[in-house]
Amino acid sequence: MHLVTVATCQLRQWALDFTGNCERILASIAIAKARGATLRVGPELEVPGYGCLDHFLEGDIILHSWEVLGQILQSPDAQGIVCDIGMPITHKNSNYNCRVIIYNGKIVLIRPKMWMANDGNYRELRHFTPWDKHRQTEKHSLPGIIRKITGQTHVPFGDAVVTTEDTVIGVETCEELFTPNSPHIAMGLDGVEIFTNSSASHHELRKLNRRVELIKEATMKLGGIYLYANQQGCDGDRLYYDGASLIALNGQILARGSQFSLNEVEVVTATIDLEAVRAHRTGSSRRMQAAQTEPFERYYVDTRLDGGQGLRIGEEETKAPGKVDIVYHTPEEEIALGPACWLWDYLRRSKTQGYFVPLSGGIDSCATAVIVHSMCRLVAKAAAEGNKQVIADARRMTGEPEDSAYLPTDAKEFCNRIFHTCYMGTQNSSAETRKRAKDLAEAIGAYHVDLNMDTAVAAVTGIFSMFTGKTPQFKVHGGSNAENLALQNIQARLRMVIGYTFAQLLPWARGKVGGLLVLGSANVDESLRGYLTKYDCSSADVNPIGGISKTDLKRFIAYAQKEFDLPILASFLDAVPSAELIPLGEGTTVQSDEVEMGMTYDELSVFGRLRKVEKCGPFSMFGKLVQEWGTFLSPTEIADKVKHFWFTHAINRHKMTTLTPSVHMESYSPEDNRFDMRPFLYPSRFDHQFAKIDALAAALPNRATQPGSDKAKVD
Structure with a gap:
């Protein structure tokens, strides 16, 4: 072995x-060494943090990154171990996203990223240049602060691999794993046995399996050891990086880090037999392809990753690790x-004292x-496990001295200290929603306020009446559509003003200091529709559900009812979604969200995925839905639904420019900041597109009324 x-x-x-960042990097190296590791890999751009965005265009970022690397090079912890460090570097006046391979105070190789992530949430080409000189290196002139430390003036910069006495190491960076022709293929055929991949891969619902399967498939075909590192937590933007670092061997996962935790540093290690890689690569077709592969430049490190012990046979402690079953x-x-997890990072790093949410009694x-309750449960669990950083942060935000004995091990008690809710009712609110809000706050431990804001609403309408001599009326009382909408919006906007007032003053009223962050609660479907x-x-500081569909939220509430032992949640699932902004007249029913929108939440999810993920305009969306829905809806019914969605989306698109920053969770999010780059002033009637839809709908047969169709069966 x-x-x-x-x-x-x-x-x-x-x-x-x-x-x-430097402290966490050094801590990870120290932990790796303590476990006997001779190679350590960290996340992408770990020195400055991945989410610097346009700060990457500043020279300061490059300077400070070199300063941090200088500290790492001189640290005793970084001696005797090969380290793969991520930072930006300027080479010949162009910025590159780089991995810096160091050993014993020297830089062995700077390997720039070759394939950039430049869609969805990522704009790497805005900040970095891809290295397109494959299998080539150049000399990079080191800055003076590094020359004094390493004694080197120049180091290799480019696409190369690192060889030790006993193996060869190749480097990939994040997106390069996801490209069709990944670098690990050519490197593996040229004899690379250990691959490192440093990532800043964000969490998205139902996404992790893609990442894992790619790594398994790569090492299954090619053979080799794959080390995947990832950032974790909120680094200052809308993304939650979900960790799940892993080590794979020949298509099997040997070790994996947590996907959701509050840990500052987590290190995953494994002891692996290099002979297993070599045995896996004995296939004749692999050998034929390897013989034809162009070689990479190799840069030598005078060490052995086996610690200098060479071939070891029969030792008890050298049992090969077993595979890990990935649980999604x-x-x-x-x-x-x-x-x-994202909310916890945002709360502690913003140095505020808690969260405030207008609790309406509805499901959003x-x-x-x-979700805040879940955050408190995670904090309580981490505190019970002795997580010093979590305990220190909890003491600060609750006003406890650093050296106090307070431990936030009771989730409900901690929630009462940092989470504040408020029911802001009007004459149009129901007793049922008021009670649901109060009961939920009590069940999770939140500090709850129950108030009526009719006086504030009357004051605003009174100002308008004073200066115009006209008093607007709801539609049920004979008012126009304009009056009806304005009266609803007065209530909605006043809730924002009152909410921020209470968020700023509630801690003071409770004898505490500081302020609260206001949480929004508009889901991704309502944002897409502009409802x-x-x-x-819905305008707030941050929004934990802004990237989640209504359908998924309902499933989450059903899960939380059982998992968190919150029976009160059943009443939220049974309630009809309603804004409760208009009075009920004789013969009228509760104001229903889906009725007012003219579409169901399930339909909205379908429209959203077709628009964003499958890149459909109105006409192609109609074509796809005729195939999917044609057995229970006629072509003209489908056409009406598609046109109604696009019209309402278009006239409300301007609202997406003001959406509260949300945790990115869904692939069809309409978030305007940088994920969904589309106009906000549309020709909302889509004359040309809708005319084509109508013409095609009229020409298509109606399968919904044919024998055997779903609609025919129902009828």
């Missing part, structure tokens, strides 16, 4: 936090954990509150 111990890690890095969280669990604000008032209580 030829055993090597390797380490990969996930770090809770923070954009521009050079001091904290359900979407409901992902909703409970991902946004909760309920889901927001339950919200601009600058109402």
